[in-house]
Amino acid sequence: MNLLRPALLATALVVSLAACDSGTAPGTAASGGAQGAPIAVDLPRADSDFWNSYAKYIPRFAKDSGLNLMTPTNSQNDIAKLVANTQALTSQGAKAIVMAPQDTGAIATTLAQLEQRKIPVVAVDTRPDKGNVYMVVRADNRAYGQKACEFLGAKLGGKGKVIEFQGALSSVNGRDRSEAFAECMSSKFPGITVFAEPTDWEGAKASAALQTRLAQHPDINGIYMQAGGVFLAPTLQLLRTKNLLVPPSDPKHIFVVSNDGIPQEFDAIRKGEIDATVSQPADLYAKYALFYAKAAVDGRTFQPGKTDHGSTIVQVRDGLLEDQLPAPLVTKDNVDDSTLWGNQIGK
Structure with a gap:
């Protein structure tokens, strides 16, 4: 591929x-x-x-x-x-x-x-x-959501809680990724709870949603970012402040899959900060x-x-x-x- x-x-x-x-x-x-x-x-x-x-x-x-x-x-x-x-x-x-x-x-x-x-x-x-x-x-773009779902579903063993940073739903991309991710999770991994958060492709909105959801559900163990280009930096910053930016071998690790394929995502994968991205x-x-x-x-x-x-x-x-x-x-x-x-x- x-x-x-x-x-x-x-x-x-x-x-x-x-x-x-x-x-x-x-x-x-x-x-x-x-x-x-x-x-x-x-x-x-x-x-x-x-x-x-x-x-x-x-x-x-x-x-x-x-x-x-x-x-x-x-x-x-x-x-x-x-x-x-x-x-x-x-x-x-x-x-x-x-x-x-x-x-x-x-x-x-x-x-x-x-x-x-x-x-x-x-x-x-x-x-x-x-x-x-x-x-x-x-x-x-439907394949983006499908791949993210299957990756997280496998990593979480079909159980857990995932927050999804949706792109703007006024965009066909945001709709395609969101619909495919939701359909896959519902049919293949019903044991995973998904918190779908609209963001309009804005990093600040994604960070605020993550802050709120982590306060309500500190056991969140997965994140799907529909656009690493805008979501990666604020997400890593927030996880770092909460001491959740830990290697995949650590039980506190939150599995993160992204979309874009930018060099910054690749560096984060090498460091074990995120786990996967779809290279757009x-x-x-x-x-x-x-x-x-x-x-x-x-x-x-x-x-x-x-x-x-x-x-x-x-x-x-x-x-x-x-x-x-x-x-x-x-x-x-x-x-x-x-x-x-x-x-x-x-x-």
Whole structure:
């Protein structure tokens, strides 16, 4: 389940996807080409180590492929700002836009306007609840919740108490992870009590919920963090102040599984502070978001099926395709795997 080793985007642009049916030769411009076409990227936030890592990959892959990347904007987890940024990028001549809307319901009107103007959109990590985009670049978020449930269930022997830091339920990611985790716990580990805490992807809210639940239930022995990029630091800080940051061999150890795959999570796994994370592919998100932005401008089309980069394109609903990239579970057994992006960023 290792992630693919990041390669130059230029290489990906000359290798056909098995799911492509455009009839256009791989890498060949079908509508004047994307080489000189302005490609816009809106970064969703700057308060997450995961998204900051993604932001570092964007210019790297754009440069490697010779794309005309416009100066990225940052919507700071604010849908109104994302709408304003999109309007500005459009007026500046963007021919395709890559975005990661954190509120997946409120972006529908903007997507409809872009569709009318024939400006394709690639959605990264999140999928719009309504409206169409050219391609969704994402991992299977239900699998995140499923993997977290099975890991904690096994570690706790099917008994105990777990607190879950839910992502924003206005986001399809928060809903997918939460629903899958709840369904798995209910069906496979009914002896485990789950305290589901909505957090809106905010570390302070997660820390406050943990503080309250530990006061009420000092025997909590598991934590599921749906986003290590925002939850890891405040969680470790609180556990440290309560003398609960102890090795897995200590009976007081609280088993923690996370989602993201950032270097800080890997370090925490090595130290025995947390136990696992699902490596959300920040590198592949950037790489294939730009790949599909270029493909959109080139006039290429895709169909459901296996790709040549270890993923599967699925049809989510009529007219909406999603390229589901691999996202492996990382534990102490494979945390040093050099192919994981969390072991490569910054090197």
